[in-house]
Amino acid sequence: MGLTLGYLAFIVILPLSALVLKAAAMGPAAFAAAATSPRVMASYSLSLKTAVLAALVNGVFGFVVAWVLVRYPFPGKKVVDALVDLPLALPTAVAGIVLTTLYAPGGWAGKALLALGVHVAFAPAGIVVALVFVGIPFVVRSVQPVLENLEADVEEAAASLGADRLQIFLRVVLPSLLPAWLTGLALAFARGLGEYGSVVFIAGNLPMKTEIAPLLIMTKLDQYDYEGATAIAVVLLAVAVTFLLFINGLQRLSSRRGAAV
């Protein structure tokens, strides 16, 4: 217990406190000005929207991937299972460059999509693509173990009591998966909110249009505006923490309900 706390304090709380302290030294007026200029506001909105969208996409498809990996035997399953973790291991810059090459107007996916009138690279859609890529392991790896522990006889029991497949899924499987699924979503979202390396390559980085908040932090640092950078970082941190707490609350709620069922 003491070790855990000490470790977390050193690795997590210390740097974060330094961040907050630096921001606190600014004074409220300077902080508000730095954290809410139009360009910064536009970047929050973009970062939030793309992170939410990517988390939802991963929520659906990550769930499907986890489901298939747990429930269906197929050749090469171990390899596919290992593939899921790759986005965590790959340097994000590499992911960004690969995705950009693929989705740029000259790349093969980009060319096909452009023929349909869809811009992916250098547009907000490109940011979502990158965030989906880096976020997928979080959903799959959160849902998978819980799904594995969900025993088939519970479903059989439900079936024997006359539930149809949809009922079984909605009333038996889903409630017990919900907390894990929400955790996965929250992690994917939080990761997406702060993701920098892969996004800067594919985003296009146009102010007010495709400029994400973490890029603005880097930009401020390059202008020697340490305080402005800190202000944005603190806002992002606050959003991420609020969101994680909110999801934690939801989880508690749903597991209580789950226990009642």
Added chain:
Amino acid sequence: MTTRPASIHGASIHELVTAARAVAAPAPRPARRTSLASTRGQIALALALGLGTAPASPALGAEPAKLLNVSYDPTRELYADVNAAFARSWKARTGQDVTINQSHGGSGKQARSVIDGLEADVVTLALAYDIDAIAEKAKLLPADWQRRLPHNSSPYTSTIVFVVRKGNPKKVRDWDDLVRPGVSVITPNPKTSGGARWNYLAAWGYALRRPGGSEATARNFVAKLFKNVPVLDTGARGSTTTFSERGLGDVLIAWENEAFLLSREVGKERFEIVLPSVSILAEPPVAVVDVNADKKKTRALATAYLEFLYTEAGQEIAAKHFYRPRSAAVAAKFASQFPKLSLFSIDEFFGGWQKAQKTHFGDGGTFDQIYQVK
């Protein structure tokens, strides 16, 4: 039926993953990576060179010396050559072996690393403003550093030119063609890239210099130009890649040396250089970082290193790497490589870097206004 707390491999991993990935991510990760990687590279290089040279020179008594040159992105090839030539000349003069380690990156990022404690003996950056920042924020060298060496402490100059696709299909001849509808222009973000600031000011200066030009027409011109920019990369190399590898854009606005490198490296069959009627005189400055050099007792060596850039040999190496030499003799030798251009300086049109930075690239400056008036 039980519901377990969701976990990847246990709750503590969760917390760590969340903390490390989500919360710490806004910290300047790539900058760290660059400086770490380059530091590690330097150590490796220093070790390799140190092992290689140590047995060769014990007789002369002079301890092998080391210098760290913190430079910007496109100078890799230039300083690789300069360092080898200087080491030879220094050895011949003093008998001492010298190893020069290099660090490269975006000019602003590099300056920040030095401010944050990277112990550079000399800095060779893209613009004076970045060295000003080191003088001002960390007081590592005096504020009047730029008067210490000839030619505003810029041993070589460069300018801003256009690169177009082979055959120049969009018929781009001059700055006016960049604001035409349907012409797509690639340039990096002037907030993060030193080169991009030169690009921006070159366009601004061109509009200002036209008959009837004023601050207002210049602002309009640059705003129109940026409407044609589909991607803003963070650095000059990024833009070069976007243009050459992604195939985006009809025109790349670039450093002259970068443009030459592109047309040589990627081959003349794909790109052409177009010289605009007027452009800006870009002066990438160099300076000894006094405090660091004194601490490491390398000031004489560091000064000699920078002075070497002004020698005939140094100037010739610069010209070979497509930087315009200051020496008239070397310039004459490379005259065919550097066509004459009408160039204006930043002092002439913009009142120096401090002022230009504030007016154009500071928060709420003209660049911000272009994107915020919607």
